Amino acid sequence: MTDLRHGRGTGRPITRRTALAGGLAAAALAAYPTSAHATQGNGLGPRRPDPGLSSADRELLLRWARDTWHSMVAMTDPATGLVSDNITGDLSTAGIYTSPTNMGGYLWSTIVARDLRIITPGEASRRIRQTLQTLQGMEHHEASGMYFNWYDPRDGSVIYAWPDNGDPVVPFVSSVDAAWLGAALLVVRNADPANSKVAGAMFERMRFDVFADPTFWKPYLMYGGFYLEEPTRLNNPPPTEPRDLIGEGRDVWYTATHHYDTIVSETRVTTYLAMAKQQVPPEAYFQAWRTFPPDWTWPEMPPVGEWRTYLGVDVFEGAHDYYGMLTVPGWGGSMFEELMPNVFVPEEDWAPESWGRNHPNHVAVQRLHGLEEYGYWGFSPASHPYGGYSEWGVEALGLRPDGYFSDIEHTDYHWDQPKPDFGDGVVTPHAAFLAMMHEPQEAIATLSAVEADFDSYGPGGFYDAIATESGQVAQRHLSLDQAMIMGALGNVLGDGMLQRYFVRGEVEREVRPVIALEEFGASE
Template structure:
């Protein structure tokens, strides 16, 4: 009798202990989540201040960059289709985060849309550079960029779903953006763009799949401007016989929709992955700001995004760096491409330069590591009035005191998606252009399982 009571009491004690431990763990996780949320909201508030202070009040076009150098403020009063698209996404994010009201968001975006309607275009596509007063920046040539127009299309699509009263205006702009003239049907890939003043397409194609132009490809398919087979004509890795690439890939040919695709992969530190061109974070993860790669591409793009985040972190650890996040960014002398070099087909350099936006792109795949990295970047004195300066060299401690609208936009969009369950992706996929090609994301299986 005594023994049975003892066993019962012991069982109750074990259950009680287990309950207490689980509650403590839950409480700790909750505290971490709240701390991260507070941190992100504070960063977003400072980051959006950039768009409030450096957007032309008459046109709604945001400056490309602002530098604080030798006691002077140098404002780059020109912009690109990508910058405009990121301003739209950032303003929607700011409203979602409670930084501005819905009325202010609509008013700001309306001004931008009115300007977009007046801007000079080619086949409905936008030139790559405009002055923020709304005039074409002709001294930089007359180039039409496939990838940059893709980001403007994405911003417009999300805007039309976020604000019903703007849908007619955004749809008209997107429908007019004809990507077909940039497509090479013989190769099944897009050219990089078109020089209007020279009347010629670029000599190169956007052949690599796991790079940022895949968003414009997805949109062009969703619009019906190019055939769906284009998705399968891009290289997951380059063919093994192209022996100049960083690694000779391993894999096999798989057929999708009647197209034979080489599903190849690289390997780094025992982990297999599909490479980007340069090995940078934005090539891999920027499209997932609006594409449901994490949700729908669980055997392909979503899984690969996770691998690239993990490998960027591992690369920094191997190098002994106090922070991670390798991607193109501003430098004291201008702008340069950086990467976790092994992750690229022709990897960009690594010299210890990290950029904050790469951390925020990784939020949904590694929130705890991102939280720690945010603190590490602050410890490197790279955080100020408009959020994080664009880059810091972790070896020298040199901070590039510049803000780029593109990179500020990626931070804003990443925070909104993380805190509000992929809100920008949900808007994008609510539109038929985002919804139509979803099966392309679902059906693929990368050889990295």
């Protein structure tokens, strides 16, 4: 979220050099050798090298994938093909609400289950067809092609009152939730010939520029989303502003103080899709913060780095130093922020001087932090072991002053003080699965230990979160977290499977040359 609080300078020396500016920008984009790379793998994008898995490793991962898929099936309504947001660990009771992200996660998980031979191609196509047919008949914001944030999975109806307590719900279109459904539709278009036409038409009508604010002080940052009406009947209505960014002739109410403005965020997938569809200019990618500028003293840690310019946009290429590794932080320091878009975009291959450094560093720092403090690792927003939901992360990898914490006690880390004694650490299995795309053996080791040492595994695979000191486990599954596990396993076992489906065509053509330009302030 945007925060415009400025502080005093840190006194660190900052240098400025120009990577690309003015007339050089067009030349650099034109000269990028996309055609040579695009021919590799039959034009499907780069193929990830074999991670060196043994046959025993592969069988273990397939067992985890089969059980995880079992939970997705249990969460899915047989009449509508809509997956629920969550289900109890015994797979007996599913939630009665769902979101576009959940729907998208089920679609890409079905493709992974097919390609890993957990289900047949016929079953996969039937499941996808059922979901798409339901989506086609559901109420949504037709001018943008976007769906609202909450539906009843039993019939696809819009939720206007929260099922748990009856609180009012005003239909809201979330930019990041819309993007995950869009990503799934693109995967289906490129991966399932039986449903390609329908999925492609649904993706084609999506207008991601409806979220991009061209008048913001950092142009084309994405709003959190918009309401179709002023949300005055909510108990705590957020500050909103009426605007007509899509030109449909009427206003919608945007999240006035909420723009996604950090690059290490799951929300960068929204910008990727808008770029792929040429709905925002390429320079939009460089508007988000890497770290906040060095003269802002309120963030979690002072950054080190330097200024560079890309496509006419000045970027402070800052990083945080933790465990001796320079890593570009996210808002909270979670694996989800760093690596969920990487399930679809081979960022480390396309941008070796930025994501090619940051993804391995982030994974390594999470691993080092977790093993030193708790004996296990992998931190990302998920269930709370004692009930509800919470945001878990490694605080030093976040910009947020009060952090995403890695333990129940919310032990606060300060960069300029001795490292504290951390408490009951909470690991989230989906985080280690995401990390498996970069450290397969290390991720397998920690997941195997979690399965062996705790009551952490059920008929639907790993439960959502485990407190490593008390042994308390959140014995439920969230469909998004299960879908991230399926996506990561698809890439690890299927040679970058989801990435190849996603990038075919406009994504590689429009996104790859842009992100290839950058050099993060992170070291190997």
